[in-house]
Amino acid sequence: MKRRLLLAAMGSTALFGPHASAAEAWPTRPVRLIVGFTPGGIVDETARLIATHLAAHMKITMVVENKPGVASLLAAEHVADSARDGHTLLLGSSSMLIARHQLNRSTADISRFSAISPLSNAALILVASPKFPASDPQAFVREIRANPGKYFYSTAGVGSIHHLSMEILKKQLKLDIEHVPYRGATAMLPDLVSGQVPLAVMSAGGAEEQEKAGRLKVLGLMNPTKWSNESSWRPMAEVAPGFGVSSTLQLLGPAGMPNEVVQRLNNALKTILGMPEIADHMARQGAQPKYSSSADLQADLQLDNQRWLALVKELNLQER
Template sequence: MTHAFFTLRRRSAVLAGLAALVTLASGAAQAQAYPNKPIRLLVGYSAGGGVDAMARLLAPRLSAILGQQIVVENRAGAAGLIAGDAAARATPDGYTLMLGDSSLLIAQYLQPRMSFDPVKSFTPVAGLFTLPLVIVTGNDFPAKTPKEFVALLKANPGKYSYATSGVGTVHHLGFEMLKGQTGAYVVHIPYRGAAQIASDVMGKQVPIGVVSATLAIAQAKAGKLRAIAIMNPVKLAGGEDIAPLADALPGFDAAPRLYLLAPAGTPAAIVERLSEATRSVMAAPDMAQAAALQGAVPAFMAAGPLAADIPRESAQWGKVVREQKITAD
């Protein structure tokens, strides 16, 4: 009986091993055949916007390496959640991808009835870009550097307000992170979009704004407003003189990030193929310059490290939402 038991166990182990080999062989075969038809790249925002621009920068370059067309498909609405739902429900075969961004990770803390989990519903493929944000003020604002800015806010609770493009954006949560780290009390004024913020800062309707790096650099160079601090520690093409907020708050890092995502369950061999193709695209000599024109900074991250980093970023935003008692209302 004992001999029969161990014989059975050996047979089970052999069968399991054979099954694993078949699975590996199948995955390798899939990767070799992939892709053999066009790939959809879902974008959760309207054509012509910043995220869409990055998708259209990426798609033809990725197409050239993969040998198949990458079709950008805009599924605008609900701050990217409509596209996220479609991507999460898609067949996990590598033919539907999504250009995800940090707002998906934030949304889960403000929209508890989401139809998908922004961490568990996707397989990370590659980190792509950051979209740096800059804190701007009028030219007569009584602070010129990040350290002066932080000291002024701490010394004058409730005196100042700041404008962002809406509740739950990285612009909003990034500034709330600043408040949490300093204990400063600054009133948030949410706008429906970013277009009016710079004008209102220049017109002194609001003293502080959080805007894209592209907008901040253009207006600062024109002498219309002051770019106080960049919210993540990078050097901006054309804005090298803008100091990082980390000068006053060591380690401070808040900026929207863009990722390439696939539906959960996409075969590892296909994910690796896509990740390596994306690595080649992001390493191209002209990529940094092309991205800078759109206010973006290349920030490639391979699939494995990204899979570990997305939960970290998600937890970071969740902490800000809880500690600052932020709600969607």
């Protein structure tokens, strides 16, 4: 069921003359932020956090609408088909880019969107059961190479960013290790802790507490660089130079949005994503704020799109 959250900013209504530009006249009604995930999850939380701060900072009204379905592609297609006036925006994600190719949904192609700004970068981690003999990237590679075919790794599902990130690492390091997918991380975690699952790739949220409790070992980050100054987690790029996969969220709009509106939103997000309270909130979810220009995001999305397309084809994950 679609749920709405009205986020009304304080401020008086402005009056605009007939020659006002698109940016000056925008918005003329509430701005809708469409989220392709169910209410209550981490992605939904992030959307509402960003919408609340955008509304307050820009003195506008924002409405968050959840439109889950078809791996978030229903939401993407809804926004792509919307008017290009900046009143309907999308919380984009890495999983959306992957699903577009898996399901052959050209109606959700990245070319149908305006890139506004990235929002967050979530850590992906390679973890091991407490019984696994290695505890760092180098020892992991030595153990797998010394025992080809002995181990397997699990993720929350076939075609997830967790699955594809490990396949990229396998290919680069020429590792003989199979994938055994689960139906979600909740089902996988008990088997990882018990040792039935030796290795897994998962999102970092909550992993630090699990590691401190001795329930799992974090072998390394799938992200390209060290996560934070406080974290002892080391990037897998130490053993696979140039390797790195990030799970990102972005703010997108329909293709052809007025450049002035895109820039206004981008400028506001530059301020918001620099706020300590935003960083603290995201850190609790295993993520970090991420900002760039609209042009840089567009370039990054094109590169990611090409990489996911090639990998989905290579692994034969496309629906026929």
